[in-house]
Amino acid sequence: MQIKGAVVHEKGQEFKIENVELAEPKANEVLVKVVAAGVCHTDAVARDQIIPVQLPAVLGHEGSGIVEKVGSSVTTVEPGDHVVLSFSSCGHCENCLTGHPASCIYLTEFNFGGKMQDGTHRISQGDQEVSTFFGQSSFGTYAVSNERNVVKVDKEVDLRLLGPLGCGIQTxxxxxxxxxxxxxxxxxxxxxxxxxxxxxxxxxxxxxxxxxxxxxxxxxxxxxxxxxxxxxxxxxxxxxxxxxxxxxxxxxxxxxxxxxxxxxxxxxxxxxxxxxxxxxxxxxxxxxxxxxxxxxxxxxxxxxxxVEGDAIPQLFIPQLIEYYKNGQFPFDKLVKFYDLEEINEAFADSGKGITIKPILTM
Known part of the structure; x- marks a missing residue:
């Protein structure tokens, strides 16, 4: 399917909103209609290649949205669920199995390697393969993500707010x-x-x-x-x-x-x-x-x-939402919303300290 995404083509270049092709989710993957995505310093250092990510790439790793389609082996979410997208981990290494997925031995490969866990791409532009970031690439109107990235959240809370719980605020x-x-x-x-x-x-x-x-x-x-x-x-x-x-x-x-x-x-x-x-x-x-x-x-x-607050996202993110609902964790006071087309302004404001946590809305 054709979607809009914020593409980085060269080191340090501004984001460009362009059409890209997004492939169908595979058996253990989920298609999410992205509602919003937080802007994080990690996106900036990837754009500037301080952390090298194969370019071109669609960045974004604090997505929130609504499940549109699930692969045949997905059991934890279904279409219509509200979700937050977090970091990618394997689920079967020693660190994952002992409750430390943020220290997954494949963390760098799965989050910065530009490919999905099976070693293939989901995003392309013509004949050019486009890198995925953190197994999600949420700076776009839709995202395909591994089921392990996906956290089901309370539908009563404004979904636009919740993306930053996937990384920065969780950290x-x-x-x-x-x-x-x-x-x-x-x-x-x-x-x-x-x-x-x-x-x-x-x-x-x-x-x-x-x-x-x-x-x-x-x-x-x-x-x-x-x-x-x-x-x-x-x-x-x-x-x-x-x-x-x-x-x-x-x-x-x-x-x-x-x-x-x-x-x-x-x-x-x-x-x-x-x-x-x-x-x-x-x-x-x-x-x-x-x-x-x-x-x-x-x-x-x-x-x-x-790394990532040593969190298990599926447990910790709902916990943070409960704190928020109880008035104990008012992270909404950090937030300013921007349209996706204002992505470069959002990054500039973040870099200057004007905005603490920009969130892009789709």
Whole structure:
């Protein structure tokens, strides 16, 4: 079938809304009419080939929509269901079988390799095969996705809102709730108040952290962090962040979440911990220089890397929706809607910090 998709043809090129052909879903796949898709930093780094994805490609990996058709072996959803599309995993490796699909041994291949799990393409343009992203490519009017990507969601909630739960918001909230699991009354610092960081702030409030410290350089984001549950905010461009955190917490936080990927900020997140503290690094980060003896060993500190909030999407995304319905997780305050044709504006606004979480509507 012919659909509209946002195609990237060359490194760093703007998205172009073009006609592409979408093949029928295979036995274990689902055809989804896309209603909306979140804009995520991961799409930008794929567009710019910081993470290499074979071009041309239709990106997008935070889709939400309505099931239109299912393959013969699909059992978890049916036509008419409202769904969120999340990351792709195999379901049979050791990590998937022990409840850690975000650490699937095929994660890179299935999400960044440009092909579906059987090694073939579903999108084409004339004689040219077009890469799929995260096994879904939701920057289009329709998407074919493996059943394992698909999460059935509550029809009572505005479907346009829900796509970002598939990646960015799941990452921030899941890092706190699933991985760090801070104890009631413990302290946590969140570095970076974008969608991932603010989701971590809301999750820390749900977990009952007594001190939730949000760090950013944009005052408007820090104000929103306070509204969402931060007990303290720090503008890292104006003060010594590590010193301020140690004052607030009488020696350092029990936990931290680092979302920026900026190497000096990663070091700050480590140095802001108290003895035996743990920082979860979730932002795409390059080389970082640490003094292992002083920054880690002397204090018994830990650094953990977390992908997709260590979540099982089929369990965690409905849980987040329940928190939202109960007023505990107001992630709608992060969102601004754009038409698909405004995709380049949405990415520009996100990059400038004007919009925290753009969502494209189809």
């Amino acid at each position: 921030g909230a899941g890092t706190v709730i699933n991985k760090l699991q801070p104890e009631f009354g413990s302290s946590i610092a969140v570095f970076g108040c974008g969608a991932v960081g603010l989701s971590a702030v809301m999750a820390a409030k749900i977990r009952g952290c007594s001190k939730i410290i949000a760090v950013d350089v944009h005052e408007n984001r820090l104000e929103l962090a306070k509204e969402l549950g931060a007990t303290h905010v720090i503008n890292g461009s104006k003060v010594d962040t590590v010193e301020e955190i140690r004052k607030i917490t009488d020696g350092g936080t029990h936990y931290a979440v680092e979302t920026t990927g900026v190497s000096p900020v990663v070091v700050q997140s480590v140095q802001s911990l108290r003895s035996l503290g743990t920082v979860a690094v979730v932002g795409a980060t390059g080389e970082v220089t640490l003094n292992v003896q002083q920054d880690l060993l002397n204090e018994g500190r830990s650094i953990v890397a977390v």
